[in-house]
Amino acid sequence: MTAPVPLLSVENLTITYASDAGPVQALRAAHLTARAGEVIGIVGESGCGKSTLASALINLLAANARVTSGAVRLRGQDILTLPEDAKRAIRGRHIAMVFQDPMTSFNPVLPLGAQLTDFQHHLPQTRAEKRTRARAMLARVGIPDPDLVLTRFIHELSGGMRQRAAIAAALLMTPDVLVADEPTTALDVTMEAQIIHLLRALRADHQGTILIVTHHLGVIGELCDRVYVMYAGQVVEEATVDDLYHAPRHPYTRALIACDPAHLETHTPVLPTIPGHLPDLTAPPPGCSFANRCPLVTSRCHTAPPPWVRLSDTQAALCHEVAP
Amino acid sequence: MLTYTIKRIGLAVLILFLVMLAMYAMVFVVPGDPAAVALGPRATPALKAELITRMGLDQPLYAQVWNFFRNAATGDLGFDVWSKRPVLSMILEVFPNTLILGAVALGVALVLGVSLGCLSVIWRGSLIDRVLAILSVSMISVPSFVIAIYGLLIFSVWLGWLPAIGAGEKGDLGSQARAVILPAFAVGISWVGYLARLVRASMLEVMGANHIRTARAFGLPEGRIVARYALRIAIIPTIAILAVGFGSILSSAVFVETVFSRPGIGSLITQAVAKRNYPLVMGTVLFMTAFYLVVVTAADLLIARLDPRVRDVYRS
């Protein structure tokens, strides 16, 4: 018996950006799998390559990006090598994205209703019918006066309403894969709680898979089933949310958990951060990327790339010092 | 939108008022009495006295200013010192020529400039883009009198295709059209280069914006994205620059009309200044200021229609 084909998988994905300082290695052999019904978290500090991975998932990389190896498979089919028309047919309809900053992610000079109608252009319905669908979706994400919001411009809405509108836009086509890049970063704590609440309600009746990209562990704990931890363009640990919090294995994951405000024993005025910096991604170190910040570092960490060690069915880490 | 419209028009009226005040003050700051300057040193006292009463210069200052504003408000810009004809009708007689010149120059600049700009966006970084860049910069830097004189030399004198002087026969559209080609190119050519660069820059900026990425993420066709999502924003700086540029187009018309002996506001004001014909100078300047304000205000209102953020700045 062969394993069923996962809904979404990323294999060995390596992406570089052309820059004046040389190619920036934003993703190095990144990988993940997501099955229908799962909510997956992707977590890591800023600059770890999370947004690059998200852009690759919707097939919209920056002009200076180059995929040097790997694949993104939707139901087994590699979508990175499709012709442009076929890519366009998948975007929005099968894979949709909630962008990082809803203020700049909507067109500033078109009313929201016009944009939400345009976004359904894959559908055969009339514009009036699409507008009705858009209205229903706005109501569904908890916007109190959807008719009014359809006539508004994005700058006329509050931060929370903008984020809800962005989520409504992504859900319009009932996509198989919903990618949310930092869905709560632009919001204050109350708004954040409301959006998390909304996403939880939506996950209950979403058939496909949801990928939540964030540098905020609290969001992961509230929403996700499984997590991929990223560091310097690599996936360094894969775990269930329970294991992430209670049995993290990679030293970077442990450091992240130790810095999470929810896990602090005493309240400190200054949030702790992991000391040190990300390595220069134009020239990543030959050994482990985390070596310059790792408390468990040994000499081989500086010279040999760490192996991907499978620890259980659901947990694995990229480290010399872990063993099942 | 209504508040915005009222505020913009109010502002235009206020500016016009201040310009009129400044203009009137200027006549008094310039040494010598206006009647003597206008009539020259050999005028008889009787002639001078007659002109002074006709221009109302014997009345108290506040009455003069009041009359000036009241007359201007009713469209009475005074009388020409020499021909005694109403200034307004003299202006209206030649103004269509200048307007046609300006409009054709602008139209040429707009059509060529926007299309060249879009071409270099589509083929950005290619050889075509680089050739267009060089072409645009040369069009910007060649002075319009060089274009005017070489245009005259090549197309009128050597080839004999286009008339060298005048605005064409009255009532004969063909000859009027031929007469406007050379002056319009002389005025408009540097604007072609300028607009091409501007459109290219604003188009590239907009196409890199997050919301364009969103539209692509929903699989919208590229043509639709350019036409509906990008151009609407990218055209805004072009409209703003064109409205302001219309002022400079009208001032280059002063010079081009002289070179081509073309009747128009430009030649009218040149002659009036040369003869110290105060009412005509003041009337023409006032008329052009008012016209310029109308153009700029109309452009601002158009921009506000295209961009809701502009109107909201005024709402709060």
Ligand SMILES: Nc1ncnc2c1ncn2[C@@H]1O[C@H](COP(=O)(O)OP(=O)(O)O)[C@@H](O)[C@H]1O
């Ligand atoms: N268009 C780009 N050109 C060059 N470098 C980029 C570009 N986009 C991102 N990067 C670089 O790639 C790395 C990963 O960025 P990103 O994927 O945005 O990370 P994250 O979302 O985790 O903060 C960073 O070092 C960033 O500076």
Ligand code: SF4
């Ligand atoms: S490989 Fe070495 S340096 Fe890297 S995380 Fe593991 S112990 Fe730390």
Ligand SMILES: [Mg+2]
């Ligand atoms: Mg990011």
